[in-house]
Each structure stands twice: as structure tokens, then as C-alpha cells.
Amino acid sequence: MASVFVSYSHEDEALRDEFEVHLSMLKRDEAISVWHDRRMLPGDAIDDVISSYLSDADIVVLLVSPQFLDSYYCYEKEMLAALDQHEKGISRVIAVILRPCDWQSAPFAGTLVAPTDGKPVTKWPSSDDAFLDVVQSIRRVLEDHKTSDPQQAEEMDNHQTSKTNDPEPRSSNLRIKSEFSEADKDKFVDESYDYIKKFFGNSLEALKSRNDEIDFRMRETGDDRFSATLYRGGKKVSECTIYVGSDHRSRTISYSDQASGHSNSYRLSVRAETDDYKIYLSSSFSMYHDRDKKLNPEGASELFWSELIEDIQ
Template sequence: MLKRQGVIDTWHDRRIGPGENIHAAIDDHINRDQIILLLVSADFIASDYCYDIEMKRAMERHHAKEARVIPVILRACDWNNAPFGELMAVPKDGIPVTRWPDIDEALLQVAKAVRIAAADIASSGASSPAALHSAPAAVRSVPIAAPAVARSSNLRLAKTFTQRDRDQFQLETFEFIARYFENSLSELTARNPGFEGNFRKVDAGRFFATIYKEGKDVARATIYLGDDSFSKGINYIHGQTTGSNSMNESLRVEADEHSLHLLSMGMRSLGLERDKKLSQEGAAELYWSMLVDPLQQGSGW
């Protein structure tokens, strides 16, 4: 809606065209654009270019009142002690997007923060760099249209979810976790010399994930859809098996009055996180952590 109303124009580095100088294009926008979103995760903090170059320059312009920097906390990480830790982050209370049962609600808070920043820019009469946020390409200083009628924004009503809705959500979640693992294993291979990740889809309801170090398997996992005879959830097993009568963790689909979400049995946390509502990405990250945590601690599987 912000783009449709002409409140903002957007840019990100995936819009760099073939033959363009990547660093020059990024530098140009870091030095011109008015609202800069930091998409914060452990990967963002670990990236030398994002953290030491892009973020540093963005914060310089923020302190000089030439740009507005908004940290968007995507995934749980140690961000509070970073230079941008002094800024008000979104979503509310800096709770990571992946921890929200309804991710759309979390992203709506991000959109509202951008709208407020754009309104500040417009009201500042940003015609010079000395204004709080001058008017480069990223944000047009266009007054934000007032609502046509006065009304409450509290319009969400309770929903009822059928068994078909739950089954479909479970299938979609399994496919999401499969893609998440395949992409994560590929990126792990690219970033860690000597390690190799391997993803194998066994059938429509089961896949294997393996991590090798110098050719030796150091982590293996099976993720499969259970059935009525054992557990009709999305199950995780250390190692690789085609059996369906055991698990180290299980996720089941639940619903509240507004949305579908996932709950774990809490086997990994000894029940401490049993009632924690998980989004699809939160569920995928839980299982990914079960695969890689032993390697990060140096113990293997």
C-alpha cells in the first residue's frame, strides 16, 4: 500500500542489473536513500560487508539526521549490543518476526513504522540534506492520505479452521521445511570449507539431511510426516531411517481464534517450550538447530 500510494519507492541489491558494479550501486543507495531497513539476523551480524560497511555508513547518516535507520529483527540473535541497538526496532519489543504466530501481523508493524518515518520526512519539508531526512530516491515526500472515513482498526474476528485447513497447513509446512533445509545445506556448504551438505527427498512425506566434514558424515536427520498409527505430525529423527515408529521431536498443527500455528512436543527442551507457538519458519529453524547445534558445540552427532 505504501508503494501504491506513492509514499515510497524501494530498492534492494537484488535489483542490481547484469554488468553493474555491485559495490558502487549499493554505496550509491546507502549514501542517498532516506529510510534504510536493517534486516537483522545472525547472518546479517556475521556478514563483514553488511555489518562493517553498509550498517556503519547507514548509522553515520542516521546520526547526521540525513537518513532514518530502522532495525527489523527477522530472527533471534544478539543484536541489542550492536551500534543500532540504541534504536527502536520493529516488530514490537524487538521480538523477531519468526517468533510471531502470525508473521503478517509482524510485517504489518514494519510497514507502519516505514509509514511513520515517511510522514516525518514529509512534515520536515525535506528539501535539504540538513533536514531530518532529506528526499533522495528511496522515499518521496508525499503527504500521506487520510482515511476516507473514521473507523476502528480493531476489526479482526475469530475464525474457525476445518480439518482440511489443518491438513493443508501441515503439508505446506512440511514443504517449507524441506525447502528451508535444502537451501540451508547449500549455503552451509558455500560458507564452510571442508563441509558439505546433502539433501535428499525420499518421497512426498520424507527427506534426509546430511552434513559431511572432510567426507565423514557428522550429522544426519530424517524429517517425515507421521500417520494416524503413530504421530500425525511433522517428526524429526537423528540419523536416517525409513521407519515411522520413533522420533526425537514432533510438531503438530494447532489453531487459536485467529490463525494456525505449530506446537512442538518439547522433547528437545524437556517440555520448557511445549506451549510456544511457532510459525513455519520458526518450526523449520527449530529442526535446523537440532541438526547443527552439536556441530556448533563441537560434539558432532
């Protein structure tokens, strides 16, 4: 069993919780054990305990964000020590980019960076997809370690089994359920619509700048409603209207494949829903439901954008 040390900023605790949930199968298979500072006990000497678990770690996961890079403790105490162990072959470092930040010049940039291509977790259509990608990277590291050095892998298992410095083990899954009001959901819908509108404006500008034959028209057609039209060689090839509306259940953000002003017909829509821990966007159409469940605003933007651009791809 490999010991995994998680280094993170407390401002990213919610994302750390999500990440640990995705490690469940690795823990059930007894492939890993996970430790982070929320597992310390009252009265523990913080520096000594953290240093002990870090030095004993087989894999160190850095959950990287602007706050992580800004944290003296995360950067100077944990990351630099982890990289020193990595260079000596004592442990492996995996940097997980949680949110956009200037990480490319950081000392860990030459190690394994996840998710794929260092795309931040929050920029994926779904954080579930992003963390699954991270877990698959961890599985590859574990498998590579076993096949490349079986003796060291056996020593790793024996070492982990013999650890006795955790006299009162407890779960690190200490999340509690949250309650979200209708006002919270309405605010999320409004913020998501604003994000989608900005996303479309930037995407249309980028598309035009890279393709001389492409032009577009984007305009407000009412409160919480805009339309976009794509032209190729002066000929209209695709159009849409995106607007905030409502149905019998809740407020929605809908996509119509017509730029006809105030038409309330739509091709697909998303609404704010909640689980026990967060608010997310979910498609109301079964054909999208399984693929794109629990979308963030960028995920919904990509879903709508793919509809608009499909005809010219």
C-alpha cells in the first residue's frame, strides 16, 4: 500500500474533498492510504507531524492554485521538501492544477502534472471528469512503480503496514451536507448566464481572428437574452439565441438554434440543481444528462458552443 501525502491550501478544501472522494476505489483496493493536515489530532505538534508524514510518503500530491503558490508553508515547507525527496527517488511528486495560476515556472513544472496538459480542474466541463483523469495518472504511477522496481514496491507495502505513529486513526472524510436556498440557485443561474455570454463573445472573437472567411454578429435581444450569428464568406451558416427563462420547476438557461429575438423555443436547456455539497448545472434533456451531469458554467458554455459551431466543423 502506497502512502499519499496531500499538500494544499485551506482555501481549496472543498476541491480537496472532491479529489479524495475520487480516490475511494484506490483506498478500497488498499492500493493507497491518504494523509493531509486535517487528520491531525488535538495537541499534535504541527510541524513535526506534517514533516513525519511527508518524509514517509511514497507519493506527494500538490493541489496547486494561486493560494497554494502564495502560501509560504505549502511552497517553502511542503513543496520544496517533496521535490527534494522526488529528486532522491524517495517519493514521487504529482502536481494537480486546481485553478488557473502561473505554475509553469514553478519548480514542480518538470514533474508529472495533472490533469492532462495541466488544464486546471475548474476549467473542465465537469470536475468529475478532471479528477478521474488525475486518478488515472495516479494509477499509472502506482503500476509503473510496481513493474519497474518490485523489491521497492514490496518494501513500500511493508513500510506502510509497520507504521505506528497514528494511534487514533479516523476518517479524513469530514464533509457535512450543505443546504442551498432558492436565492442561492437563482444567483448561480444569473452568474452562469453572465459567464456564458462572456464565453461566447470571447470565443467568437477568437474564431474570427483565426479564420479570415469567418464573421459574426452578437447582440443583446432583451433582458438576460443574446443572439449570435456565424457567417462564412458572407453567408449565414449558424445562429442561436441564449436566454434565461423558467419552466414549471425552476429558472433555466436555454439554447435556441434561431436568432429570432423573443422566441421562447429551445433546443436544450440547463438548470441549477444541488447535491449535498454544491450547486451545479444539469441538462434537462436525457440525451445530455449522463454525459454532462453536474456542469459548471464553463461546461454549459462548451455544451452550447458545440451546438453553434457544429455546422462549420
